[in-house]
Amino acid sequence: MSPHDFAVRVYYEDTDMAGIVYYANYLRYIERARSAWVRDLGIDQNAMRERDGIVFAVRRVEADYLMPAKFDDALTVRTVTRAITGARLVMAQEVLREGEVLFRAEVTVVCLTLSGHPVRLPDAVRRRVH
Template sequence: MIHRFPVRVYYEDTDMAGIVYYANYLRYIERARSDWVRGLGIDQNAMREEDGVVFVVRRVEADYLSPAKFDDDLVVETTTKSVTGARLVMWQEVKRGGDVLFQAEVTIVCVNEAGAVTRLPANIRRRLH
């Protein structure tokens, strides 16, 4: 299943050359993941309060392929590559029309209140499969 999240490039997203500043792609894909999780019915506040865990990014491997510019309409596509007991690996692409501008493999883990990596809650794993 592919989750699609629209993004409009605003002036504040760009650098002096008028192209999207590289770090903003990470913001775009974070927003898309948050929207995807919410769409699955996962309440991250409840997860923190009831299960004592939160999602954190452990690893990002990213490729910047082509620049986005001011006022572009983009779409972030998110898919699940794999889910294990303690890890969720996502594939995300930022597209303009049919062109892939940015792509990243993102590894997500859960950490407890002490900051230690812990298993994904079973009810969350079931929703991700």
């Protein structure tokens, strides 16, 4: 599967007193990018929840902060599928500024029932992200 790119602009509210993006905001950026990627694949998360009683949940994040992003930077969040199993989806995500990698994460996503029990990834999801 080809990479999915998502544009992000750094706003003042994203930064600390030094004008550098606060570390937790990178997690927000990559979450927005994953949501856009899923939507672009044609997966309706609201319908999945209402029809099937299944939601996505982040199980694990391993992150590396390499370079700071700053106020008003135009960033790109790149998402690539690394692995798909019956129960989980592993993605590599990078935040870039003009091609330079500022932040890198590996994210493991699983599906849960509305009561919080793990379930297999739906076949339709596995087919679309492959």
